[in-house]
Amino acid sequence: MTGQIAPPGWLTDLLAAYEQVLSELFWFAVGFGVVYLVSRLVLVPLATRAVRSRNRNNPTIETAAKTYLRVVLIGFAVLTGIIAAGYGRVLSESAVIIAALTFVLGIAGQQVFGSLVSGMFLVADPDFNVGDWIEWPGGSGTIEAVDFRVTRVRTPNHETISVPNTELTTNAITRPYGRDRYRLTEQVYVAYYEDTERALLELQQVVTTLDPVLDEPAPNTRIVELGENAITVQAEFWTDDPGNRDIQTIRSDFRRLVKRRFDEEGITLAPPSAQLLSGGLTVTDRTADAPDASGR
Known part of the structure; x- marks a missing residue:
């Protein structure tokens, strides 16, 4: 009877490492998926319905609440997935990871946080609502939604543009109408x-x-x-x-x-220049009266 040949030690270690990685990815997906699906299908609709019932005349708060709630819940789902994968202790004890996250957020996230804060100010402004017509130095149009980073505006040409929230909070906004x-x-x-x-x-x-x-x-x-x-x-x-x-x-x-x-x-619009010339020009043919070569 021929005995089975055992795999070499390095192959066994490699398979074990792959098995651990797949296990961690599986539990991360489970943790993230459960929290995300529950929040998307249950928490977000319930919270949106509650906000709508309390702010029936202000759709801006409804759209903003839905946007910001989704961002918070996605962050919570990612954190849950990391903990389910077994990396919760690393996040709480690794000073290197904390320092790296702080550096990234401080450099790359500065503009994002500025847009987020600006968006919160726009949502809190009672004179800035979805459906309003506004004009600012960069254009004009109807507000469609106030999102996490930008405000979506429908222009008179029926185009939807994304205007950074910081641009609307740092510039004068004109409302040349009385709501309706x-x-x-x-x-x-x-x-x-x-x-x-x-x-x-x-x-x-x-x-x-x-x-x-x-x-x-x-x-x-x-x-x-x-x-x-x-x-x-x-x-x-x-x-x-x-x-x-x-x-x-x-x-x-x-x-x-x-x-x-x-x-x-017969009303004349302004001439294009400071002077307006008028009059006529007469051309007379004098060849008939001129003497011929013999002087006659």
Whole structure:
């Protein structure tokens, strides 16, 4: 009978090491998966429902609570997986790991923590809510969500952009509307020799013909500047929720109608330069009156 050949010692050690690694990965996955699934399927919906019931008129808190709760629960799931894999003692006793984590968080996580804190300030601001139309130095649009690092904004071109929270907290934010309406301001430059009162009247008539313009507040027109080369007149009017309107199309329609109306009424828009030349040029053919070669 032939005896079995035992594997060499190094192979036995290698298999044992692989078995230990696979065991640790298995328990990490079990610990992480259980906590993550329970939190995702049970805790997050319950917490979101509770926040929604207490803040029915403020969807910003609901979306922010869901985002931050998920981040915290993922961190807790990772920690649970590490402990289940048998590395809990290493985390609590290894000064090297603690120092490395502190260094990484201090260098790489500085901007992330800044965005997180900025996002918390935005959520706590009662005048900053999901669905609001805002303008800041980098653009304008409707707030869709306040996330962990960025705020998602839908632009007038129906594009969703991610704006860093720090940009919104460090810059001035304008809200040119009264919650459910949006104010549009358009300026037109009229030549000095034109009847300004008639220009204001025609501008008012153009505004009233636009379908999206609200009757209340009433549109108004005024002279805002006596410039060097032209008089600046301004039309101010309101439309409803900008989330339901194409603001750029409204502006384009207004400018198109102003140009057509002013052309029909003979009102000259401001010339492109400081001088406006006018007059005519007459060309006379004198060859018929000139003498021929014989002098006749």
